[in-house]
Amino acid sequence: MRAALAAAYRGEWGVVFGTIVRLTGDWELAEDCAQEAFARALPAWEREGVPQKPGAWLVTAARHRAFDVLRRGTTERGKLAEVAALRAAREPQPPGDERLRLVFTCCHPALPLESRVALTLRAVSGLTTREIARAFLVGEDTVSQRILRAKRKIAAAGIPYRVPPPGARAERLHGVLAVIYLMFTEGYAPSDGSTQRDSLAEEAVRLARLVAAEAPDEPEARGLLALLLLQHSRRAARLDADGGLVTLDRQDRTRWDHALVAEGVALAREAVVAGGPYALQAAIAAQHALAPTAAATDWAAIVTWYDRLLALRANPVVELNRAVAVGMHEGPQAQLDAVDALGTSKKLAGNHAVPAVRADALRRLGRAREAAGVYRTAESIAPNAAIAREYAKQAAVLEQMDEGNVPL
Template sequence: MESMIEEIYRSQSRRVLATLIRLLGDFDRAEEALHDAFAAAARTWPADGIPGNPFAWLVSTGRFKAIDTIRRRARFDASQHHIEDSLYTPEATYIGDMEPIEDDMLRLIFTCCHPAIPADAQMAMALREICGLTTEEIAHAFLVPAPTVAQRIVRAKGRIRAEKIPYEVPGHEALPQRLDQVLHVIYLVFNEGYSASSGEDVVRADLTAEAIRLARLLLALLPHPDVSGLLALMLLQESRRAARSSERGTLVLLADQDRSLWDHVKIAEGLALLAEAMRAGEVGTYTLQAAIAAEHARAPVAEETDWRRIAFYYDLLLAAQPSPIVELNRAVAIAMAEGPAKGLELIDAILERRELQTYHLAHSARADFLRRLGRRQEAIAAYEKALSLCRQEPEQAFLRKRISELAATPERQ
């Protein structure tokens, strides 16, 4: 029973929180109610059984416990007497003349992305409230101290309260101005699911599925090539999920994946969305990333991947969105097309600029190039550096395996 409650917490808690924020009108109050609801579940479900609709049970329990808390506090604080009257305000999001869409996760994303909130706080809040990451995990992702992340989130919540930022999807006239931030949040949610930053799983399928669901909903709200491009990218990446880890949960590299396990329905939908986005004229960064994913999807075997074309797309992406992460991925593509020596040269240049020093994938890629060049001791050192920075257990196991293999291999003469 305990493991089942943990799984429900993992898969449902962020949706429960989003709905409680709407019902209670306050982030902190909703988080307290969420924890109270799961504490009640841990006490009652082992005896009574898991309800038929755990989500509804948790929302109802959390809301009533919050109301009880407010009533108790109101005895001592006159300012809280009228809070209970405003705990539920029906809201709806409309698509033209269609039926209203009730979606608290989408409301939560738009609230986190309100222009009154600084961009760095928007991202921190989104990862905390939507993905459920700890401040330490967010700090690791952004390469900043954990107290800085905590302060950003506290200030953002204070701004929401002080400016009475509505918990809603804005009207059509305001959607385009908020689109970039919202797409970025959905992208972050998907990335955290696609390659979990820590823990024992390669993939968090609950997050990838939620990101895809939200992108579909956003595309219905606002048909736009950037939304199509992001949805195409996520579908093409998600199509490989079943092949990315073995039955024992170990990591399987792209080149070694059983492509018969790829979801070809998702691939077909992703390719169709990509073609639609490409026809729109100006090609956005998500569409370029989707084009890269499409090259992998089209290759029947790893050896037939068009790495030169992928490198070309990375050139375009780097021009549109300069970043050391894009440079790293471009270096890998060039190494696959021109050889590991060229890739090593490019990665060393990035690291010499003191960029990506704490990013384990940069050291892992460098180690792979050194391994392919036969520079065993240097490769071991680079893999050990990557291992010291890695927080995901399957990746840690893969890195240890590489180190063990190299340690048993004689040095090339």
């Protein structure tokens, strides 16, 4: 029974919450009523069995709770009309409609980015403030305040609870996808250097699935889902027994989740026809996923995908990644030339990946002493301890070698 309720919570929380927001416009009331509905479900389902449509049962319970609360506290004529409308609302909207309204409202550009993330995880996913705080390594009070400020902003600014009209939808969808990608990145490669947080990455994948399913005409939604699936498929192989990073070329590919790989590759092939940035990144990830070994990677194809990505918008980080692909396709001197050409980019100033990519090219050219020194530079500006350890390990190996200018 508890398993059935847990499954309903994961699948239906956003629908229940969103229904009450739509009917009342009150986010605090919606949260209270959703919580009450799930609290009532356990004893009721133990007595009567799990209903055929758990989501509909929960929405009805939450709506009745909202009706009771409003009726007891209502004296104004306008509020009485609201109660009457709530009572008349017999049938819920299609679940997809509720979820999409909720996602777009939580990710409204008028809200600060950190508030969008926190509110989305709370309202759409049903994560508690404690779970969100643990995922981002911040205090529960901080998360609570972010959510509270977001709710107040929605009320004060009159942010509508709706899916944007067709003319604004594409731009707003980009904001939604950016929030989901940020969630995934923070779980997959935390900025504070802690170990990967699979639960947060998995929640981002779930949200990406939701948006892709409810917006089937949006290829970038499928592109993002493909990208996340392909990256997440490697999670079991990314860390060694000591928690150290294992680079893609050294990963044990038998430990990859090949079901996720197959799904991600299929989605990438569909989405890339439209040529959006997430779809193109997914196409690059698919090339890595399809290679049975690192040596078998089709680097020429990857360079081509990077060229298409850069044609959409100049991006120094993408150019740096392209430099690596060029180096693998044409050789280390081409990589060194490409990364040196980026050395004056202000957007890459202080980015640890620049010296790391340069050091890799020097190492492959046999310039061990130079490579070691540049790895030490990368180590000194690494964003977290795990990455710094990887650079230190590379430098230590090179420092122990004779300076013989023999390609490694």
